[in-house]
Amino acid sequence: MNAVDLKKISKKFHQFTAVKEMNLAIQPGEIYGLLGPNGAGKSTTIKMICGVLPPSAGEGHVLGYDLQREGEKIKQHIGYMSQKFSLYEDLTVLENIRFFSNIYGLTKKQAKERMEQIIQMAGLEGRANQMTGHLSGGWKQRLALGCAIIHKPKLLILDEPTAGVDPVSRRLFWEMLYELSAQGITILVTTHYMDEAQSCDRVGFVFDGRKLLEGEPETLIKEMQLKNLEDVFIKLVEQETQMSVKTRFDKLSFIKEGEDAAL
Numbered sequence: 550m551n552a553v554d555l556k557k558i559s560k561k562f563h564q565f566t567a568v569k570e571m572n573l574a575i576q577p578g579e580i581y582g583l584l585g586p587n588g589a590g591k592s593t594t595i596k597m598i599c600g601v602l603p604p605s606a607g608e609g610h611v612l613g614y615d616l617q618r619e620g621e622k623i624k625q626h627i628g629y630m631s632q633k634f635s636l637y638e639d640l641t642v643l644e645n646i647r648f649f650s651n652i653y654g655l656t657k658k659q660a661k662e663r664m665e666q667i668i669q670m671a672g673l674e675g676r677a678n679q680m681t682g683h684l685s686g687g688w689k690q691r692l693a694l695g696c697a698i699i700h701k702p703k704l705l706i707l708d709e710p711t712a713g714v715d716p717v718s719r720r721l722f723w724e725m726l727y728e729l730s731a732q733g734i735t736i737l738v739t740t741h742y743m744d745e746a747q748s749c750d751r752v753g754f755v756f757d758g759r760k761l762l763e764g765e766p767e768t769l770i771k772e773m774q775l776k777n778l779e780d781v782f783i784k785l786v787e788q789e790t791q792m793s794v795k796t797r798f799d800k801l802s803f804i805k806e807g808e809d810a811a812l
């Protein structure tokens with residue numbers, strides 16, 4: 550059984566269709582990257598997979614639960630983390646962990662065990678009583694990941710989880726994702742960082758609500774005879790918009806032309 554299985558899923562907001570007949574099959578333990586420019590429909594797709602936004606058409610299953618009818622079940626069994634860290638800044642590290650353990654109905658014993666594990670995993674030893682808002686971006690991000698997996702979900706959904714954190718924290722974060730994937734957890738991640746996308750088992754490119762291309766990063770690069778995933782991304786956008794990203798800014802050449810006004 551696939552962890553995520555969407556068949557011709559669409560989402561309409563009034564007249565506007567944000568996601569158009571999307572098919573998506575993600576296997577257990579896979580790290581799948583959903584890529585695409587701003588407004589492509591990635592977050593809308595993720596919200597449907599999380600069971601918080603009902604699709605307008607199509608059918609889908611997440612961890613075996615029906616997307617149209619079993620949204621509540623899906624919410625209980627997945628872990629979710631967004632770029633906004635999903636944490637309360639005005640609570641301490643411990644209070645945030647306690648909050649999430651309550652939401653997911655952990656027993657006192659489970660909560661105590663996980664608290665220690667999460668603090669260790671996030672490298673927050675000695676900071677349990679520190680206000681979350683005072684932590685650096687990398688710490689907040691690792692704490693948010695810990696809170697998102699406190700109930701041991703089989704599917705972890707990450708919406709731009711590393712936006713705005715430094716490269717070392719991003720690397721640490723990805724090491725944690727590899728470890729979770731090795732333990733059999735399925736991971737669906739959206740990112741604008743192509744180096745991260747290259748670390749996924751498979752990626753799907755979304756543009757204007759449609760999935761245009763899907764495959765293993767190395768295979769896609771080879772097939773399109775390009776250097777890296779960023780070039781694949783740019784080529785696809787250029788093809789779809791019939792606009793060259795490189796020549797778009799020709800108008801800026803006025804800066805080096807003519808007289809130097811400031812001198």
Ligand SMILES: Nc1ncnc2c1ncn2[C@@H]1O[C@H](COP(=O)(O)OP(=O)(O)OP(=O)(O)O)[C@@H](O)[C@H]1O
Binds near residue numbers: 585586588590593594
């Ligand atoms: N609740 C809503 N009502 C109306 N339009 C919406 C709603 N939510 C999203 N949209 C529109 O749907 C389109 C897709 O948005 P979505 O947030 O899914 O894109 P995205 O690929 O996640 O972009 P980004 O990378 O900027 O997060 C956008 O044009 C957006 O304005």
